[in-house]
Amino acid sequence: MRTARDERLHELxxxxxxxxxxxxxxxxxxxxxxxxxxxxxxFDSVLLTLLFPVAFLGSNLRYQVKKRQILESYVGEELATTYWQFWLVQNVVLSVTFAILLILTVDLSFWQIWGTILIILIPIYVVSEWWFKRRIRRDDPDFVSDQEVYKNV
Structure with a gap:
């Protein structure tokens, strides 16, 4: 017999x-x-690198919309909206930080630009994911993270 968590993981x-x-x-x-x-x-423009976050968000948006619909049936609209809002805020913060860092480091070499960006963005992402998972697991014992879904694919 499947648990609610297994069923949610399967649907996601x-x-x-x-x-x-x-x-x-x-x-x-x-x-x-x-x-x-x-x-x-x-076009000799490093600013076109801003298309990277746009490409990621575009590729992930359809899944996030479907995920919200699935979660509404399990945890209710309020908690599903909380998940959605966190995903949106996290990605906006990461994308804006990426753009600011790119503009500030445009005069550096390619490797210095990407090194600086990764050194700053990775900790922001890791801390925000850790905080979100800790907070949500208190409210939802059957919480399934996106990383678990990716591993299950």
């Missing part, structure tokens, strides 16, 4: 597998990122 895994072409086919993602790299070279 199916939703993740059904998401748009950009998110499910790594080849399309690689081609998109290569296209952004070509545009950066062609």
């Amino acid at each position: 895994t199916l939703a993740y597998m059904e998401k748009d072409l950009l998110g499910t086919r790594w080849l399309w993602t690689v081609l998109l990122l290569m296209g952004i790299g070509i545009l950066m070279t062609w």
Whole structure:
């Protein structure tokens, strides 16, 4: 017999597998990122790197909408809205931080730019995920994180 957590994990895994072409086919993602790299070279603008977060958000949006619908049936609209709002705020903060860092480091070399960005963005992401999981697990004992869904795919 399946537990509520196993059932939720199964439904979220199916939703993740059904998401748009950009998110499910790594080849399309690689081609998109290569296209952004070509545009950066062609137009000689590092600011086109801002398309990276846009590409990620675009590829993940369909899954997040489906995830919200699934969670509403399990935890109710209020908690599902909390999940959704956290995802949205976290991604906006990470994208804005990325853009600010990119603009501030545009005069550095490629490796210095990406090193600086990763040194700052990774801790922000890790701390925000840790805080969110700790907070949500108090309210929802059957909580399933996106990382668990990705591992289950």
